[in-house]
Amino acid sequence: MLSGIPLLPVQASTLAPQVDALYYFIVAVTAFFGILVAILVTAFALKYKDDTGLKVGAPITGSVPLEIGWSLIPFFVAVAIFAWSATIFFQYTRPPENTLEIYSTGKRWMWRFQHLDGQREINTLHVPVGRPVKITFTSEDVLHDLYIPAFRIKADAIPGRYSSIWFEATKTGEYHLFCAEYCGTRHSGMIGTVYVMEPNDYQAWLSNGGVTGGSMQARGEQLFQQLACTTCHLTDGKGRGPSLAGVFGSQVKLTSGQTVIADESYIRESILAPQTKLVDGYQPLMPTFQGLVNEDGVLSLIEYVKSLNGGAGAAQASAAPATAPAQGERR
Amino acid sequence: MAQQAEASTLGMWIFLVTEVMFFGGLFTAYLIYRIWYPEAWAEGSRELDIQLGAFNTAVLIGSSLTMALAVRAAQTNKQRATVGWLISTMVLGLVFLVVKFFEYKHKYDLGHIPGPNFHFEGVHASQVEIFLSLYFAMTGLHALHMLIGFGIMTAITIMAVRGRFSSEWSTPVELAGLYWHFVDIVWIFLFPLLYLVDRAGHFA
Amino acid sequence: MSTTAAAASPVTYLNEKTTVASWLLTKDHKRIGLMYMLTVTLAFVVGAVFAGLIRLELATPAGDLLSSDTYNRVFTAHGVAMVFFVLIPVVPAVLGNFVLPLMLGAKDVAFPKLNLLSWYVFILGMTVTFSAIVMGGVDTGWTFYPPFSTEGSDSNVMLAGVGIFITGFSSILTGLNFMVTIHRMRAPGLTWFRLPLFVWALYATSLIQVLGTPVVAITVLMVALERFAHLGFFDPRLGGDPVLFQHLFWFYSHPAVYIMILPPMGAISEVIACFSRKNIFGYSFVAFSSMAIAVFGFLVWAHHIFVAGISPYSAMVFSFLTYAVAVPSAVKTFNWTATLYRGAIWMRAPMIWVFGFLGLFLVGGLTGLFTASLGIDIHIHDTYFVVAHFHYIMVGGAIMGYFAGLHFWWPKMTGRMYNDTAAKTSAVLVFVGFNLTFFPQFILGYLGMPRRYHMYPPEFQVLNVMSTGGAAILAVGYLLPMIYLTYSFFKGEQAGSNPWMATGLEWTTQSPPLPHNFADQPVVTEGAYEYSKREMKVA
Ligand SMILES: [Cu+2]
């Protein structure tokens, strides 16, 4: 009966075999120490058993060398495990360059995914095999956690900020996607399926995905116009708000004197709570867009702002911060 | 008796350590948000009435003095002085609470009570709401400690009136004194942390 | 009281006065200990019934027994009842209250009235919390994470929070009382390094209770204020940080694990020394490891939030410190094992519970090496692996340790023996049932089954059925002691003052002890476990 039970979930990402290797290592280490202690306890219990209760034990009170030995050996074993797991953790926190970007929002009780080309799906996620994928996500209400056991990854979805996970799938197939942070009534129903596809199939899926409203970047651009962001954020930097060209990923100097990196969370905050981190040299004029744009919209706006750094047909915005004056010249 | 007094004093000190940890949770939240939102903290702090705050600080320091004198009087068998200093301490405590009440009322009138009806004219309204939440929690908890202290003082004063204390045995007065000083010290931290953020240069 | 009272019916703390009022108004630490025992047992039964419901529901993948909302309330009630009303008080408030003054050669704790007050505060907190559970329940999980607890949930969060807040003060007052007692009430000659290790463990525990509990009290209060007074501490819409709650919560709740496990560890040291007839191996290392655990336990809280977006560098620091704090626990385990070496091991019931403890605690402690590992925790965080791990520590370790201590001191508490065979059977049943219940959950967790799931994919069913079957055996194992101990209380044979021929001052007075413990002030002239110098004879 037990032969049908697997001991590991499918290994379907580049990270999975590494996590499992460490897992086996710790299983071996703990089994060694566990069995060692179990054998000693059993052996002593059998050998020194006394049914009368009237004998006394040997007058031994301790041994400092032994104490030092069995403090240091576990400590060094622990340090070895720590070092190994830290290297895996660093891979988990550092996505490679040129990942395929996918955005997601968790909401009680569903996961919504948006692809760059504009495809949206709920509780399903289609990704190509053999290509690093990064999912950037947040929550619209309470805490959730995006968990894909076959990839050995998870991260909490926290309202008000972005989390991200990345993976490179190594095996086509269908895998579980769970919410792993308790979120209320239908927490256990907040599950879905990850479809890992051959690149060709993935391309086919993309083109049949029933896109409405264009790519995320296009939707972001549209929102950018609709919400009248263009009236202040002029591309030449002469508007009442700073130009957004080349902002993403750059260092931004604030009125408070601090410098922050303009990442996804910063842009989101600047849209929803614009006064919190004011760019040096600008007045606190921007109203909040809380309630005017939903989390999906914010993600589209971020994707649009990212596009202003160059790449996808944003020639006018190719100027990096360092060349900003030149951009002013070009007006 | 001496053994018991020593045990009680040790117990009181341990209790005060738990109190420090209790306020510590709020102080941690304060510290983190202050680092995150320095401007909102400055803005929120400027909404507080520095004069009333300073006045209350003086009142509490005064009450610590009268409390110390009450302990001294109890230890030196001066019953009437003990009662007198205890009552002065209570009066000063009451003055503090009344002033605090008017500060709260003013906040209420301005709509500065966090919640759905929170109303604040200023660029950092949301984070000022966090500041004011911490303000009400910290000062409210402090005021609650004052109220408890007031109750303790009442009991101690009744004991003093009945002549229960002497140079041999004045432990309750000493313990009440420790508690009262602790509550004062909490305020000594709260006043600059809440009222004096970014005040330098704003007196001109 | 005269020392010759050992005649027909000696005066004991049990028969001195027998009215209900004499119990409810008692200041006797022994009676208060027994009152805690009844209350904690009641809470344990409540928590266990909820556990049974969880296991029954999870026997099938579909949510067919309970609705999702009910299931969520059931596991919250299980966690709240077990953590706050069983695991935290069970050893300090029951066994600690009973034996601490006896071990110190004192008449009572330092503040007897405060001790009684702690019990009433506990009852009040328990009543408030349980009424929240009865009147519609709470569905946040025992961890109360915002924003779900502050605005997502429409259950009785406020009432439960207030109840836990109140209960916290009971814990603080007990810790304070014990600390002062240990500092001030030791018998002449009872120096710190002659103290029984149970006392060291209680001291370390008290330190955590005094330093940690106020932090969780204020944190729960902040959630309550945010929920009902709409103050914004953790509200992300204002720029507040829900993760800040988790930091504050685990600052207490990680050390709280040591409130649960240190006292049973102390009890284990007593029992193991007694039934091996030997000095504990490395007394001072065992004593200091308790203190080290108490102190370093405060530095590892963030290992509960590795996947909540904390910086990778702080995650590394917390992971490293977590490994460091594992070392003192390993040291204790090795010392217990070494104590058995060349002992004269008397296989009575308490010792069988000790072997059970060693086995389960070993698994619990070693699986901590997985959860502390950054690379693996990403995968197993919030899965059944973690559920299995902490049950091994908190139920396998703490409850087994409690039963070891209870079976050890029961003759002293009641003056009567229990059926040794029944007690050994129960220990074996608990050990087997426990492993069958929780070992499959390690595998379930690594396979990816998240915790707090009402329904689950069908491939997880076989392991879940094993777990449910094990829980049935476990239930029998826990039910048995209630029967034979109750029988023993009324009908058991007389125990005599020292049935185990144990060292320790508590065994020098009669069983059950006098109302004020000792007829004459005991004086201590040697260390705690000088068994090898003794001559054993049946008392
Ligand atoms: Cu969820």
Ligand SMILES: [Cu+2]
């Ligand atoms: Cu922990």
